[in-house]
Structure formats: structure tokens, C-alpha cells
Amino acid sequence: EPEVTQTPSHQVTQMGQEVILRCVPISNHLYFYWYRQILGQKVEFLVSFYNNEISEKSEIFDDQFSVERPDGSNFTLKIRSTKLEDSAMYFCASSHPGQGGTGELFFGEGSRLTVL
């Protein structure tokens, strides 16, 4: 069964360092997303991406964050200068449009980011 894959599974970084989280969405999907979950809190939306541009972003997704689809398969989240509060599990998701609006979102296993 096709799945969303994410790397790395866990990354430890020093505050102020740049981090890139990578995702390979399901191949025929057209919508791509990043969500994050701080330990013990809700899963929260960061950004959605369609047709090579951001379609929605949350207030969390400030200038420190950027997303890119550098080739036909990868979807990346870059955090330019990490802060302690960026420590979280980051989930990538993808979906096919589906009928009547949106299709089912499929999530990866997540990348745990620890900022020291």
C-alpha cells in the first residue's frame, strides 16, 4: 500500500541552527501538508501546498519556516533558525483532491525534532 515517508525520524539540533525535514508524499497525490504536535498537545496545522505554491498557512508558519517541492517526489519543511519551542513531532501529509472537495489525508510517521 502506498505511504507517506518522512526523514529523519528524529533530529536533535542546537538552538539557532537550520533544520530541513523531508517527506515523500504518495505519488499521485496533489495536495501536501505539514502539521506539528508538541508533546501532550493537539496536532496543529502549519501549511498546505498545491500546484507548487502555498495555499494556506497558519499563524505559526512565520518567516522562519519555508516549504519547497524541489523535484517531482520530495516535499521539504525548512526551519531557518530553530528555537526551543520548535521542539515537536512534525507530520507530513498528502491527499488526492477526491470528489466534492477534499480527499482523505494520509500522514507519515513523523519527524521528531528536539531543539537544545
Next chain:
Amino acid sequence: KQEVTQIPAALSVPEGENLVLNCSFTDSAIYNLQWFRQDPGKGLTSLLLIQSSQREQTSGRLNASLDKSSGRSTLYIAASQPGDSATYLCAVYSSNTGKLIFGQGTTLQVKP
């Protein structure tokens, strides 16, 4: 602003019981509602998707219902097993915001 609430926050039942998890949302303008399962430290596994025009979906021992007008969904698990122990998340795809909004989850423990 869409808010999603799940009750109860935690539930412990003996093996074999049927159980119901509840989800409510404040804005009925949704495209669909998804139920997910999350094991500790793991990703989100999609269990069921209900489109806004549908009333329920079934997959094996799971049945999810949707009452859009009252802003409620339930996830019914029949004949629970210890392997069902996990956190169950409800999420609505809000048509006003174009994003999937999650509840805080119900953590289920099924005791052998």
C-alpha cells in the same frame, strides 16, 4: 473559528466491550471528517473518512457516524481488543479555512 472537542479524554474498558468515542465541532461548514489512530510516539493512521454528505462509514469493527447539523460524530468500536489501545483523533476539514482541524484525542486502554 472551528473548534473540535473530544470526550472523554481517556477511557479504560475490559476486553470485549463495545464503546463509543465522541467528537463535536463548532462550525458545520465542513468538507469531511476523519478519524485517526495514533500509537505512542507514532504517526497518524487514517481509520475512516466521512464526507459531509454521508451519515456513516464502516470498516470492520469500526463504525463512524456524522450529524453535521448538530456538529457531532461518534466512533463506535465493537468487541474491543487490547490491540485497540491507542489515542483516537477526530479531525474535520473545514470548508471556511481549507484545513484539517484536530481534536485533542481520546486515549483508549483495553484491558485483557
